[in-house]
Amino acid sequence: xxxxxxxxxxxxxxxxxxxxxxxxxxxxxxxxxxxxxxxxxxxxxxxxxxxxxxxxxxxxxxxxxxxxxxxxxxxxxxxxxxxxxxxxxxxxxxxxxxxxxxxxxxxxxxxxxxxxxxxxxxxxxxxxxxxxxxxxxxxx
Amino acid sequence: xxxxxxxxxxxxxxxxxxxxxxxxxxxxxxxxxxxxxxxxxxxxxxxxxxxxxxxxxxxxxxxxxxxxxxxxxxxxxxxx
Numbered sequence: 555x556x557x558x559x560x561x562x563x564x565x566x567x568x569x570x571x572x573x574x575x576x577x578x579x580x581x582x583x584x585x586x587x588x589x590x591x592x593x594x595x596x597x598x599x600x601x602x603x604x605x606x607x608x609x610x611x612x613x614x615x616x617x618x619x620x621x622x623x624x625x626x627x628x629x630x631x632x633x634x635x636x637x638x639x640x641x642x643x644x645x646x647x648x649x650x651x652x653x654x655x656x657x658x659x660x661x662x663x664x665x666x667x668x669x670x671x672x673x674x675x676x677x678x679x680x681x682x683x684x685x686x687x688x689x690x691x692x693x694x
Numbered sequence: 695x696x697x698x699x700x701x702x703x704x705x706x707x708x709x710x711x712x713x714x715x716x717x718x719x720x721x722x723x724x725x726x727x728x729x730x731x732x733x734x735x736x737x738x739x740x741x742x743x744x745x746x747x748x749x750x751x752x753x754x755x756x757x758x759x760x761x762x763x764x765x766x767x768x769x770x771x772x773x774x
Contacts, residue, residue: 585774601773602702602703603773604700604768606750607747607750607751607766610750632773632774643774644773644774664774667773668771668772668774669771670771671771671773672702672766672768672771672773673771673772673773673774674702674703674704674769674771674772674773675772675773676703685703685704685772686772687769687772
């Protein structure tokens with residue numbers, strides 16, 4: 555399952571849906587909004603997406619991960635919009651027979667998501683707004 | 695031919711619009727469109743060129759554009 559949403563997600567619900575007779579473990583990665591960034595107090599995080607392309611890219615990453623690591627299933631949920639400190643941003647949950655392939659697949663998916671998927675995060679601190687991953691001249 | 699261009703994140707803020715349509719000469723390449731946009735929107739011209747996609751797929755700059763294409767121009771991604 556791939557989902558891009560403004561709503562929060564329930565990790566328990568995702569885990570319950572992934573369980574099955576051949577599943578021996580579920581490995582999840584949850585990204586959250588940090589409260590301090592480079593010494594600045596963060597007020598909120600704004601997440602922007604090019605949704606049609608992001609869904610296509612996520613589906614392809616999920617397909618490659620299942621094929622490469624022979625895991626049972628992968629769910630990916632990414633939130634967009636304005637998020638508060640400690641809010642969930644992203645959930646990647648991998649179900650597998652054994653833990654090693656689940657850890658490897660989970661790591662692969664988050665690395666590829668950060669490399670390829672057209673999603674951008676802007677940290678709004680008490681003094682400035684900064685696109686994460688941008689250069690100094692992208693500070694606004 | 696008519697091309698729709700959408701800007702995202704820091705590129706959108708640099709050019710000041712979400713997107714617009716352009717009339718291009720038939721046979722124009724992505725590189726031609728990018729150079730035209732950099733002249734129109736000087737804020738877009740930085741040391742690292744933005745990334746581009748056409749109809750939701752990443753492409754090379756020598757790709758020829760076609761009538762009705764939707765071009766996305768965006769900075770390096772940072773999701774997760």
